Amino acid sequence: MSEEYKAGVKQFCKLVAENSKNINFILCPCTKCLNIIEVNGPNELHDHMMFHDTVDTDFMEDAQGGSSSVEKDIPNIINDELRDHPDMYEELKNDVALSLWPGCTKASRLSAVLTLYNLKVGHQISDTFLMEMLTAVSELLSDGNVLPRRAYAAKQMLKSIGLVHNRIHACQNDCILYPKEYEMLDECPKCHLKRFKDGNSPSKVMWYFPIIPRLMRLYASPEDSKHLTWHHNGRIKDGMLRHPADSPQWKTFDDVHRDFGKEPRNLRLALSTDGMNPHRLQSSSHSTWPVILIVYNLVSSLCMKRKYMMMSTLIYGPIQPGNDIDVYLAPLIEDLKLLWEEGIEVEDRYRNDHFRLKAMLFGTISDFPAYNNLSGYSVKGYDVCALCGDKTDNVRLKNCKKCVYMGLIGTLLGVLGKIKDGLSARMDMIDMGIRSELAPVEVEGKKPYLPPAAYTLSRNEKNILLQTLHSVKGNNHKVVLVLQVIE
Structure with missing residues (x-):
């Protein structure tokens, strides 16, 4: 052990003692504790760091106010949450204290699983591959090692580190959710359908992933916390429209709600949803609806990355919720109202201070039918434009029996069954007195000839x-x- 290392440990312990909020509860960054286990005072901290002589320098920098990657901030981020769940905390503490094999001082059971699981996530490998990797590594290690050999066992170890989710029973007809005032009911008070199938299996469920802990975790990472004020500190402000922060809507909102706008750490969120078939069967009509939140505070290259897109709600099929989607959005709306009206106390690890975080829903992203479900505005009939309303310029085609719309790709490529420029469309143009040069030409014994249009390829x-x-x-x-x- 070098003298430089000893001096560095001494200086580190001195800085921790000077800046710690509670000197009797200090997170130890040694390779044994991994910033999860607390020690009693700087003397015990010093002993740990001298005994477990390989120290994670990123943890040390973080304790002194430096920045580190999101993965290395995990122990810091989850520590406060684990205080409210002593059973989970005890399980993690035991896994941290358990050496990977008898006599091992470089890795614990938890640190080994975290390392391998980070590889799985970083390289997007399957659970099957993870299980094979766990088995292979376990066989290469010394006898008596405690590395789990199944992906399920590894996930069970890490479940307390992950974020909670709420499995909520729903009426099969999308009338209600069963929490709160309906929690003790066995049938829907509106349509009287039974809550459960045979036994205790619910007829329909949804999953809600609370957004408030996830937003708090963003600010618990110095790197992410810095990125979240890019719209205020890093954006080029030359009048060009490159990002939602450049839009008049953003600026108008800040002018109207000045208290919200003057805090650049407040979040602007977008909500996106659409139906999907998770079973990949094209013949199946199953429709499951995920509800995704996007953080617009981030630079364009980050805000649409999977890492920063939060699935808040999963509405399981087989039938789409339609206009009853508001029933399933109720838990999310409740959290969004709290974030808008009161806000939550959040620790900013990049600036080393606390502030009251607020958030607002900046907009929604959806196709036109889902826009109808989310907003309640009708997208069928004559007045379908949300901006024009009853002044919508529309034409009802007599021969096609529908309002005008254009299937662009099918029309350009002339795909059979998809092209919209057919005989009926040409006859409608004759009735309207337009584009006479495209009128059908009668050919004896054959189908009418349709002259090519300007877009014909x-x-x-x-x-x-x-x-x-x-x-x-x-x-x-x-x-x-x-x-x-x-x-």
Whole structure:
């Protein structure tokens, strides 16, 4: 052990003693405690760091006010939450104190599982691969090692570190959720359907993932806390529209709600939802609706990253909630109202202070049918434009029997069954007295000839369009299918 290390430990313990809120409860950053176990005073802290001589320097920097990555901040972030769950705390404490194998001083059972699980998440590997990796590593270690060999066992160890979720029973007809005043009922008070199937299995459930602990965790990480004020401190303000923070809506809101706007750490959130089929069966009509929150405080390159997109609600099918989606959004709305009206006390680890965090729902992201469900505004009929209302410019087509709309890709490519520019559309233009040059031409013994329009593409132009679409990053299976149809 070098003299430089000894001097550094002594200086570190002195700084901790000077800046600690409670000198009798100090998180120890040695490799045995991992900033999860508390020690009693700087002397015990000194002994731990001298005995377990390999210290995580990132933890030391964090304790002195420096920054570290999100993964290395996990012990700090969860410590306050574990205080309210002594059973979980005790389990973690035991796993930290348990050496990976008898005589091992470099890793505990918990630190080993955390290391391997971080590899799983970072490289997006499957549970099967994780189980094989756990088995292989366990066989390479000394006899008597306590590394779990199953992915399920590893997850059970880490469940107390994760965020809680609420499994909420719902009426099969989407009438109510059963918590609070309906918690003790066995049937819906509105439609009188039974709450449970055979036995104790609920007829329908939803999952709510409370957002307040997750927002608090963002500010418990110095790196994330710094990013969350980018819209105020790092954004280029030259009048160009690059980000929602550049929009008139953002500026108007700050002017109207000055108390909210003067605190750059307050959060602007967007809500997005749509139906999906988790079973990947195209013939199935199953529709499950995840509700995602996006944090607009972040720079554009981060706010749409999966890491910062929070699934707040999962509405399980098989039938879409439709206009009753507000029933399932009630727990989220309750938290959002609390964040807007009162706010919550949050510790900012980047600035080393506490502040009252507030949040507001800046907007929603959805397709047009989901917009109807979220807002209650009708998207069918004549007056479907939310901005124009009864002044919406619409035309009812006599031959097509519908209001005008355009299936762009199908029309451009001339896909059979998808093209909107057909004989009926051309006849409607004749009735409207427009585009006479596109009128159908009668051909004896054959179908009417439809003159090409300005957007009509040649075969070569269609190939260029499809190749361009295919080169766009994302799911290209539909483009491939269209290409096969055309060929």
